[in-house]
Amino acid sequence: VQPVESGGGLVHIGDSLNVSCSATSTMFESAAMGWFRRPPGKEREFVAGITWDGRNTDYADSVKGRFIISRDNAKRMVYLQMNALKPDDTAVYYCAAKLALTNYVRTRDYEYEKWGQGTQVTVSS
Numbered sequence: 211v212q213p214v215e216s217g218g219g220l221v222h223i224g225d226s227l228n229v230s231c232s233a234t235s236t237m238f239e240s241a242a243m244g245w246f247r248r249p250p251g252k253e254r255e256f257v258a259g260i261t262w263d264g265r266n267t268d269y270a271d272s273v274k275g276r277f278i279i280s281r282d283n284a285k286r287m288v289y290l291q292m293n294a295l296k297p298d299d300t301a302v303y304y305c306a307a308k309l310a311l312t313n314y315v316r317t318r319d320y321e322y323e324k325w326g327q328g329t330q331v332t333v334s335s
Contacts, residue, residue, distance in 0.1 A: 213305035218329030231305030247301035259315040268315035
């Protein structure tokens with residue numbers, strides 16, 4: 211399952227933005243998916259994750275209540291709806307995949323097997 215991100219861009223404080231992740235593999239339906247980000251000059255960090263069936267999700271404390279992760283297995287897509295964006299949300303956002311038919315959300319980057327190239331999100335003040 212090779213993820214490919216799209217939808218990043220330049221937005222202003224308080225704006226919303228939806229980034230997407232597509233996968234060509236038929237194994238997508240069996241993959242746990244996650245969004246991570248790397249802010250400028252910082253380490254990569256977990257943002258949100260979702261189980262293979264979409265029933266369970268988890269979020270970093272910094273984005274809870276503002277971001278929503280979802281997936282559409284028929285379209286082989288994962289989405290990250292980002293609302294009330296702040297300058298601290300500025301980062302390269304990565305989509306990650308892990309073949310796993312389990313019901314817990316993976317939040318550590320080493321738990322994922324495949325990574326996309328990333329998409330830049332910049333929140334301007």
